[in-house]
Amino acid sequence: MDPEKAQQLAAELEVEMMADMYNRMTNACHRKCVPPHYKEAELSKGEAVCLDRCVAKYLDLHERLGRKLTELSVQDEEMMRKNAIGQ
């Protein structure tokens, strides 16, 4: 598949991927960092610090897993190509 098609497909999927990642990240970090005691509207210092750390970890994880997935997928394609040539 040529890079142009890959780019087009990626552009279509990107918006959806970003929105999905944002939603999941917001849900996860809210569940972990903001206990359900709503006595005041502002984020306290501890919660703000926790949210910073949560977002940083989530994005780091996202990138690492993406890289690992790309690696695995490349290996898999190599194997498939070898099988296809071998036949």
Add this chain to the structure above:
Amino acid sequence: MATTVNSGNIPVSNTQSSTSADPRYEGSTFQYSMLLEHLIGEKRPIKDLNPTVMGGLPNPMKTDDQKMIERGMESCAFKAVLACVGGFVLGGAFGVFTAGIDTNVGFDPKDPMRTPTAREVLKDMGQRGMSYAKNFAVIGAMFSCTECIIESHRGKSDWKNAVYSGCVTGGAIGFRGELTTSSGAKAGVLGCGGFAAFSAAIEYYLR
């Protein structure tokens, strides 16, 4: 990832995206890794990430100045300074008030019936006020600073932060008293326990 190869010579790709059923891509090799590179890896387009694009509520962007000011106001140093100033004012008021009700000023052993002059009274009030003010300021700044540091470290905001920082502050005060008067480490422990209990009571009342 499972590979499925037709009995014919056209390799059908393995893919876990929903486009595998898309009629445009059937019969051609679909390279997931290339797609991933455009989505997550090296070749992804540079976008500015803001919540408007990603599905949050649209928000006017904060300017850099505003962000810096907000970060300064949330910082531990600012809170410590605030507590210091507040403690100073409160301590001054408390000291002046206490000097007013404590009638120990200007006592002359040779003439116990002499009423103290106004200047003596004012001087005493000023001294006591200043001394109380300085003590309260230091205690307030220390408590606020340690509480902010502990809260930043733990990443949670509950009553335990106040108790821990009360112990640290009380322990520091007791320990300092112990250094100057050598009354043993008991003063430090006692200060820690007492101040922690006091902080716990205040937190219970406030929450």
